[in-house]
Amino acid sequence: MLTIDNVYRANYALKNVIRQTDIIRAPKLAKDTELYLKTENLQITGSFKVRGAYYKMSKLSDSEKAKGVVACSAGNHAQGVALAAQKNGIKATICLPDGAPISKIEATKSYGAEVCLVEGVYDDAYNKALELRDSEGLTFIHPFNDEDVIAGQGTIALELIEQLPDMDAVIVPIGGGGLISGIAYTLKTLKPNVKVYGVQSAGAPSMYKSVKDGKIEELPSVSTIADGIAVKKPGDLTYEICSKYVDEIVTVTDDEISAAILALMEKHKLVTEGAGAIAVAAAMFDKLDIKGKKTVCLLSGGNIDVTILSRVIKRGLLMSGRTAQLMIELADKPGQLKNVSRIIADLGGNVISVHHERANEGSDVTGCYLRIMLETRNYDHIAEIKKALTDFGFKLL
Secondary structure (H helix, E strand, C coil): CCCHHHHHHHHHHHCCCCCCCCEEECCCCCCCCEEEEEEHHHCHHHECHHHHHHHHHHCCCHHHHHHCEEEECCCHHHHHHHHHHHHHCCCEEEEEECCCCHHHHHHHHHCCCEEEEECCCHHHHHHHHHHHHHHHCCEEECCCCCHHHHHHHHHHHHHHHHHCCCCCEEEEECCCCHHHHHHHHHHHHHCCCCEEEEEEECCCCHHHHHHHHCCCCCCCCCCCCCHHHCCCCCCHHHHHHHHHHCCEEEEECHHHHHHHHHHHHHHHCCCCCHHHHHHHHHHHCCCCCCCCCEEEEEECECCCCHHHHHHHHHHHHHHCCCEEEEEEEEECCCCHHHHHHHHHHHCCCEEEEEEEEECCCCCCCCEEEEEEEEECCCHHHHHHHHHHHHHHCCEEC
């Protein structure tokens, strides 16, 4: 059974291993709420996962430590297990999906673990890890469906109570459910009036659907930029805890996650991965009733691959109205491009690319099309530019 005593024991075991991450005020991210960020993206290994992994491994017997451990992960649990194994002198084998970001794979190797890449997603890596457990007698360190792992993640709630005792709500990412299970159980035991909200990606809503339908469900597939929470099926233990202690679960889109990553970088100089920004996305896009509440968003991880980051920034700019693409139908005569450029410049827009093409078959012989990419301030700015162009007589497609 998960007990509050176990959470406190985990807190003691982790005292000299992890850092107590800061809570910072974030007044610019969401309206009508006093928002704070719990910066687990700045934890050692770049995510909260080291908490549960280290505590679980600290409780292994000498014979279990001698045989070694095996784990599966989308990336962050792998690093947590690898570091915990290194500190305890234990041999670790980590199964990762072959689509895991290269940065996470290399970071796992850097802690001395042996990496086994498995074709598919997290759940395929999980099955491979179980094979190795049975064939080689290794101890399996589950990323979420384990009482000791959950207790380790619950230490975050003890820090929150100490750092922000008058908080009203906490928003937590959900993949398999280990993080929110530990936080929800601990908060509801010690401060039952605090609301605990969970967030999943719309492309991987396994816990959302399971809790909604009242039974554990497995998704046929998952697809999201939040690779750290791309889990097809929640654990039986985490499902039970979430069903009992979590107040509400919502979903956000990849575009909303991208916008949250961008906002955290620009406004708070914090780099997060998709899973790490998902709680902020829920607050930014009004997915939850947090109006007037002192709310904490948990930034669960910061291990985003730099090759993905550039694409995420591009989507985030589009999602937040910071860039816009306009298609304008023009008469093919001198001065048209000059007029378009003048209108945009006068209103403070910045043209970053222009594509001009003659009319296609079936359209006016004297017509042409102008496709422009702009840097803009927000959606109101885009609307202002569009109105000025149409008022001048241009036709927007």
